[in-house]
Amino acid sequence: MTPECTRVGGTGHAARRGATAGTREFFLLWRVLYDDVMTDAGISPRYRLERRPRRVLPRLEITVPAKPTLRIATRKSLLALWQAEHVRDRLMALYPDLEVELVAMSTRGDKILDTPLAKVGGKGLFVKELEDAMLDGRADIAVHSMKDVPMHFPEGLGLSVILEGAEPTDAFVSNQYSSLDELPEGARVGTSSLRRGLQVREARPDIEVLSLRGNVQTRLRKLDDGEFDAIILATSGLKRLGLEDRIAQDMPPEVSLPACGQGALGIECRNDDADLVRLLAALDDPDTAARVRAERAMNTRLEGGCQVPIGGHAVFEDGGRTLWLRALVGNPEGTQVLRAEGRGSAEEPEALGIRVAEDLLDQGAGEILARVYGDV
Numbered sequence: 001m002t003p004e005c006t007r008v009g010g011t012g013h014a015a016r017r018g019a020t021a022g023t024r025e026f027f028l029l030w031r032v033l034y035d036d037v038m039t040d041a042g043i044s045p046r047y048r049l050e051r052r053p054r055r056v057l058p059r060l061e062i063t064v065p066a067k068p069t070l071r072i073a074t075r076k077s078l079l080a081l082w083q084a085e086h087v088r089d090r091l092m093a094l095y096p097d098l099e100v101e102l103v104a105m106s107t108r109g110d111k112i113l114d115t116p117l118a119k120v121g122g123k124g125l126f127v128k129e130l131e132d133a134m135l136d137g138r139a140d141i142a143v144h145s146m147k148d149v150p151m152h153f154p155e156g157l158g159l160s161v162i163l164e165g166a167e168p169t170d171a172f173v174s175n176q177y178s179s180l181d182e183l184p185e186g187a188r189v190g191t192s193s194l195r196r197g198l199q200v201r202e203a204r205p206d207i208e209v210l211s212l213r214g215n216v217q218t219r220l221r222k223l224d225d226g227e228f229d230a231i232i233l234a235t236s237g238l239k240r241l242g243l244e245d246r247i248a249q250d251m252p253p254e255v256s257l258p259a260c261g262q263g264a265l266g267i268e269c270r271n272d273d274a275d276l277v278r279l280l281a282a283l284d285d286p287d288t289a290a291r292v293r294a295e296r297a298m299n300t301r302l303e304g305g306c307q308v309p310i311g312g313h314a315v316f317e318d319g320g321r322t323l324w325l326r327a328l329v330g331n332p333e334g335t336q337v338l339r340a341e342g343r344g345s346a347e348e349p350e351a352l353g354i355r356v357a358e359d360l361l362d363q364g365a366g367e368i369l370a371r372v373y374g375d376v
Contacts (some may be wrong), residue, residue, distance in 0.1 A: 030319040066160050069099040069258050073130040073139035076104045077215040082240050083143045083265055092153060094282050105129055131157055134270055141269045146261030146292055151300045158271045161284035162292050166236035168313060169265035170196060170256040173223065173247035174230035179249045183207055190228040194309040194332050201334030216241060236263040257328050258313035260295035264288050277355045290349045297353025302365060308372060321346055327356050338363045
């Protein structure tokens with residue numbers, strides 16, 4: 001026999017009503033038990049089973065800090081802008097969060113175009129306005145072609161880094177002739193540099209050297225207009241502007257000894273900005289810096305500037321352990337040219353530069369430079 005089973009709850013609506021009633025009775029019983037427990041615990045009924053009010057937080061104004069901005073003072077010429085943009089791109093590649101702004105300005109040297117530089121203050125005319133901008137806080141750094149940087153800096157400013165250099169040579173540019181030797185007697189050669197002019201006159205006293213001012217494009221236009229048979233410019237500047245096809249001859253140092261620091265770029269900034277100096281240090285190229293330091297030490301010992309008839313060119317030898325420095329001093333006419341050279345440890349470039357300068361002074365360089373300064 002099958003035992004009888006008692007059905008509990010039934011089916012259909014009646015069963016659901018029974019279940020609902022049972023649930024309600026269960027919660028009522030639970031509430032009574034809960035109240036008894038809370039009362040025994042001494043907790044006031046007003047806190048029982050009440051949801052705590054939502055806490056409304058004050059609205060917070062969040063300011064996202066701006067990216068740090070570095071301002072580069074630069075001249076407005078295409079070559080100066082290329083140099084500043086080159087440094088900007090290098091810095092932004094190293095520091096992606098850094099914003100870099102170019103502060104372009106005209107300098108006195110850009111405005112005085114009818115007088116030879118040596119008679120109006122030399123290449124220092126191209127940097128004074130940039131230095132003023134750094135000193136009064138309108139700019140943080142300035143990018144210079146090292147051949148144009150004066151030997152001394154204003155108080156509070158200094159050279160922080162020297163970037164990897166390009167070709168330091170001079171370029172012979174002509175639409176008709178391939179070298180200085182090919183120029184006919186009486187040819188006209190344009191340059192703004194006393195150093196270049198004296199070497200051209202020494203090699204070719206039969207040709208005429210004329211003053212040539214203006215930016216690279218202006219000088220090339222004057223050549224194309226027939227004012228000159230040839231002009232001499234820095235190889236690095238032409239290549240940086242994509243004008244290497246205008247170079248007829250890359251003049252070797254034996255023909256035209258470059259200016260001190262030619263081909264290298266330097267960054268000037270405030271000496272007391274330690275954070276900025278550390279940030280820029282990643283751009284420094286020790287090899288280029290050593291060569292330039294030797295060349296500039298020689299120039300400084302001669303008490304020369306960047307617009308005097310002085311040349312200096314240092315190269316590494318012996319696997320980079322030795323520097324070979326060649327230098328010259330001459331009168332603008334090219335009738336008296338003194339040369340000296342020396343080798344020394346690459347770890348002490350300034351000592352080498354001073355030693356070579358002393359050799360030139362022993363030959364009479366001081367007297368030549370005194371006459372040059374007296375003439376200008």
